[in-house]
Amino acid sequence: MNEISETLTIRQPDDWHVHFRDGAMLAAVAGLTARQFARAIVMPNLMPPVTSVAAASAYRERILAALPLGAHFTPLMTCYLTDEADADEVGRGFAEGAYAAVKYYPAHATTHSAQGVTAVGCVTKVFERMQEIGMPLLIHGEVTDPDVDIFDREAVFIERTLAPLLADFPALKVVLEHVTTADAVDFVRAQDGRLGATVTAHHLMINRNALLVGGIRPHLYCLPVAKRERHRLALRGATTSGEASFFLGTDSAPHALDAKETDCGCAGIFTAASALELYAGVFAEDGALDQLEAFASLNGPGFYGLPVNEQTVTLARRPWTVPDTVPVAGSQPVKPFLAGEIVDWRMVED
Ligand code: DOR
Numbered sequence: 001m002n003e004i005s006e007t008l009t010i011r012q013p014d015d016w017h018v019h020f021r022d023g024a025m026l027a028a029v030a031g032l033t034a035r036q037f038a039r040a041i042v043m044p045n046l047m048p049p050v051t052s053v054a055a056a057s058a059y060r061e062r063i064l065a066a067l068p069l070g071a072h073f074t075p076l077m078t079c080y081l082t083d084e085a086d087a088d089e090v091g092r093g094f095a096e097g098a099y100a101a102v103k104y105y106p107a108h109a110t111t112h113s114a115q116g117v118t119a120v121g122c123v124t125k126v127f128e129r130m131q132e133i134g135m136p137l138l139i140h141g142e143v144t145d146p147d148v149d150i151f152d153r154e155a156v157f158i159e160r161t162l163a164p165l166l167a168d169f170p171a172l173k174v175v176l177e178h179v180t181t182a183d184a185v186d187f188v189r190a191q192d193g194r195l196g197a198t199v200t201a202h203h204l205m206i207n208r209n210a211l212l213v214g215g216i217r218p219h220l221y222c223l224p225v226a227k228r229e230r231h232r233l234a235l236r237g238a239t240t241s242g243e244a245s246f247f248l249g250t251d252s253a254p255h256a257l258d259a260k261e262t263d264c265g266c267a268g269i270f271t272a273a274s275a276l277e278l279y280a281g282v283f284a285e286d287g288a289l290d291q292l293e294a295f296a297s298l299n300g301p302g303f304y305g306l307p308v309n310e311q312t313v314t315l316a317r318r319p320w321t322v323p324d325t326v327p328v329a330g331s332q333p334v335k336p337f338l339a340g341e342i343v344d345w346r347m348v349e350d
């Protein structure tokens, strides 16, 4: 890093967890991710969900068509796991390169997860096949048991579901997505590399007070919900250390304004307008900019067994204001995380 001019050049990062949606929303947001990242793992929780190789391939084409002219960006598609999933179809999608991974939503855990998995026992054939062929399983790690407090749902999922799953499928490559707790950080570290974890920028920046103190902030509501400060600090420790199991996944999840600012608002924080810059700010604050490349550009490809990107991006300490809204054709706009506020770091042309 050049300390004097405060710029940092790193291999181009990838986003290992993003929601693009479809139609006008896809057109509004895809270019924002492609501006910063070379590749992204695209979530399959559309309506209807992406459950077949044909649907994933068609969605991939729609994403490519939505990118700005000249964009160099590779969407990595995922298969939405249902109780009915067929191991042969999943395996075929991976072999053909149509799928990079499978996404496991516990049924009713979050946005558009109604068709998710009701019990691990329903999908054991698929998991067996995935471990044979080295296909990663990406998990939304929260229990849906109504008796479990929402702030405990990740920790309880680890104990009740994830630990037994890792024991039953010892060769399965698993990513615990968007980790939010010290419990998750400890658990990931204890697995010696066979379990990866993505960390969002927002979970590194806010705790649960940000949602609830001084008024309720629907744009800071996501799932898993932000936790206590001690958990945020644990996430920051794991992330800024550059440890190989932790890598960048924004979970940027756009919802139109009227779906957020309503009686029963949707979960999701939209960070795609500034994601890499937000992470850079976190690493700078912790005096760890020298670890940003590991977290953002090396650890993810290392886990997935993909090559690192050859091209580079440059970040500069050049404060800028996040736009108030991002327009969406034919619907209400999306409000970005930190709308109207100043972000210190900015991606600049190499
Ligand atoms: O906050 C979230 N939003 N969490 C998820 O798991 C899903 C996502 C969405 O699709 O909006």
Ligand code: ZN
Pocket: 017, 018, 019, 043, 251, 253
């Ligand atoms: Zn997500």
